[in-house]
Amino acid sequence: MTTTHAPPGQHTAPHKRSRISLEPYLYLLPHAVLFFVFTVYPIGYGLYISMHRWDLLNSNQQFVGFEFFRNLFTAGTPQFEFFWRTLLNTTFFTVVSVPLLVASALGLAVLLHRPIFGRSFFRAVFFMPGILTVSVMGILWRWMFDNQIGLVNAARDLLTGAAPIPWLSTEGLAWVPIVVGTIWWTLGFNMTLYLAALSNVSVSLYEAASLDGASPWQQFRFITWPMLTPITLFVVITTALASFQLFGQSLTITNGGPSRSTQSVIQYITEEGFTNSQISSAAAMGFVFGLMMLILTGAQFRMMARDVTSSSEGK
Amino acid sequence: MTITAPQPTQTANAPFKKRRLPRDIPRFLILCVLSILFLAPVYWMISTSLKTEADAIASPVQWWPAHPTLDNYVAVLTSPDGNILRWTWNSLFVALTFTVIHVVVCALTAYPLARMNFRGRNAWFWIILSSLMIPGIVTLVPTYIMMLNFNWINSYHALIWPGVSGVFGVFLLRQFFVAIPRELEEAATLDGASNFQILWRIILPLSVPSLVTLAVFAFMGSWNNFLWPLFTVTDVDKMTLPVGITTFSQRYTTEYGKLMASTTLAAVPALIAYLVAQRFLEAGLSTTGLKE
Structure with missing residues (x-):
């Protein structure tokens, strides 16, 4: 550690010997203890659990090695079938929802960026759903898309006279309330990030482009979009991470149905572990799914690491 | 984009802003429509909560509670289930x-x-x-x-x-x-x-x-x-x-x-x-x- 700002000579020497020795570690201690107990230890403990046949009613756990990991890669086991199917469901949700969540947030931010009458009201309206808790949001959207008399079916009836669609009980269509609800619920976060990024784009660029006769689309394509690339990368990664963690929305809106077609992988893991009491199997799935997530969490980590490095250089 | 640093003088800026005003109207209307779409579920939540159970599922749909009541709130707040x-x-x-x-x-x-x-x-x-x-x-x-x-x-x-x-x-x-x-x-x-x-x-x-x-x-x-x-x-x-x-x-x-x-x-x-x-x-x- 090379500190550029350490007080010169005379001050550092006595400090190092007498005080600095222990004090910093005392500050770190409370967090370090909790960090060890609730972050480090559970990883090792989870590995231990996943390699035993964990029985909640027994104190002696039988060692089974990698059996539960092998199950996940052996065709024919229920774990194989449901783990990969729900993982596919979750991936489908991510692939569909991330572009929508990023594009609609960007669109709204562009609409709201320039001053307009009622701007803060609009901002508040678009952000507000995000503060609702997931079960409130889920129950509300289940009602909105009710098979018979939901508002969506009522509006369709009013506009086109079409017969109600049983959204919640039709495979495939059951994703619609989940995706629409998720967009409604989380759009405001990405929009706020984009608005902040947009306010950092110099107005003079637009003024110059507009004097040169650039159309609004050209301005967006050649100024806004390139200037927003870093924040877009961030938004895509965090949104994809959040989408892969799908749990509450599908649980409360469709409860994974019909016939597991909207069950997320996390819901399946909790079902395996907590409903079926297959603790070890669920722990193994957690590891396998977690390892896949590492691609995204790793990318997120790199972004934060860059932030740390640049702030250290700047100090 | 090699353009000399802009000199945002008052004279250059003012007409620029004024010219944009009519163009803001479509943007404003789009935002209004989107806001209505965003607020609709919240309206629907509150409106349903004020209806009798029969009115809530009535067909054709009741856009406005016909017999507004707080009974649902009373039922929920005194529920034996939680x-x-x-x-x-x-x-x-x-x-x-x-x-x-x-x-x-x-x-x-x-x-x-x-x-x-x-x-x-x-x-x-x-x-x-x-x-x-x-x-x-x-x-x-x-x-x-x-x-x-x-x-x-x-x-x-x-x-x-x-x-x-x-x-x-x-x-x-x-x-x-x-x-x-x-x-x-x-x-x-x-x-x-x-x-x-x-x-x-x-x-x-x-x-x-x-x-x-x-x-x-x-x-x-x-x-x-x-x-x-x-x-x-x-x-x-x-x-x-x-x-x-x-x-x-x-x-x-x-x-x-x-x-x-x-x-x-x-x-x-x-x-x-x-x-x-x-x-x-x-x-x-x-x-x-x-x-x-």
């Missing part, structure tokens, strides 16, 4: 306790990491930072078994402690502390201030915005936590609001008037908090790029 006020209190207590402990623990850790020199400082910082890469699902099952072993199932402890050492808060505060000019601290050191006094009298007062941001996010995170309390708290009296509400959705499967009354009641504290904390929330999001 006390929504009790759940709100549980959520509030858990979220507040969690927030206080989390902010204190994070500040204590971020301080030496940002402002002191000691052996292993960088190593430790990178170790805890890299834990951000561990997806929560990995530790879900083992932490649940730990709660069983600690006998913490159905206790507030399970809802408070496991997340307290979250590293994002350390990262956020460390980044902020690092940016505080050293000169203030050096002057205080010369005056004989201890490290703790520097933290308490200089660093923390200067960091109020980032502390508030962290507190708002910690509170929201805990308040909205769903998966973990869903499995660690099964005792109806110990449930938090998000979990309690879902038991209503199982109890009143198709009684949408009551369901919407319960979700409206659950949304009210969040909406009030949002109006109060809006400034910090949005400022925090913008400055940290932090997201739920």
Whole structure:
């Protein structure tokens, strides 16, 4: 550690010997203890659990090695079938929802960026759903898309006279309330990030482009979009991470149905572990799914690491 | 884009703005339509909650409650299946306790990491930072078994402690502390201030915005936590609001008037908090790029 700002000579020497020795570690201690107990230890403990046949009613756990990991890669086991199917469901949700969540947030931010009458009201309206808790949001959207008399079916009836669609009980269509609800619920976060990024784009660029006769689309394509690339990368990664963690929305809106077609992988893991009491199997799935997530969490980590490095250089 | 630095003179700017005004009208109309779409579910929630159960599912649909009533609210608030006020209190207590402990623990850790020199400082910082890469699902099952072993199932402890050492808060505060000019601290050191006094009298007062941001996010995170309390708290009296509400959705499967009354009641504290904390929330999001 090379500190550029350490007080010169005379001050550092006595400090190092007498005080600095222990004090910093005392500050770190409370967090370090909790960090060890609730972050480090559970990883090792989870590995231990996943390699035993964990029985909640027994104190002696039988060692089974990698059996539960092998199950996940052996065709024919229920774990194989449901783990990969729900993982596919979750991936489908991510692939569909991330572009929508990023594009609609960007669109709204562009609409709201320039001053307009009622701007803060609009901002508040678009952000507000995000503060609702997931079960409130889920129950509300289940009602909105009710098979018979939901508002969506009522509006369709009013506009086109079409017969109600049983959204919640039709495979495939059951994703619609989940995706629409998720967009409604989380759009405001990405929009706020984009608005902040947009306010950092110099107005003079637009003024110059507009004097040169650039159309609004050209301005967006050649100024806004390139200037927003870093924040877009961030938004895509965090949104994809959040989408892969799908749990509450599908649980409360469709409860994974019909016939597991909207069950997320996390819901399946909790079902395996907590409903079926297959603790070890669920722990193994957690590891396998977690390892896949590492691609995204790793990318997120790199972004934060860059932030740390640049702030250290700047100090 | 090689254009000389713009000279935003009054004369050049004023007509530019005026010309744009008519062009703002379509934009304004689009925003109005989108706002209506965004508010429709909220209107529908409140409107349904004020209808009788028969009116709620009446066909053709009732856009406005024909026989407005508060019966659903009375039914929900006096429900024998769970006390929504009790759940709100549980959520509030858990979220507040969690927030206080989390902010204190994070500040204590971020301080030496940002402002002191000691052996292993960088190593430790990178170790805890890299834990951000561990997806929560990995530790879900083992932490649940730990709660069983600690006998913490159905206790507030399970809802408070496991997340307290979250590293994002350390990262956020460390980044902020690092940016505080050293000169203030050096002057205080010369005056004989201890490290703790520097933290308490200089660093923390200067960091109020980032502390508030962290507190708002910690509170929201805990308040909205769903998966973990869903499995660690099964005792109806110990449930938090998000979990309690879902038991209503199982109890009143198709009684949408009551369901919407319960979700409206659950949304009210969040909406009030949002109006109060809006400034910090949005400022925090913008400055940290932090997201739920």
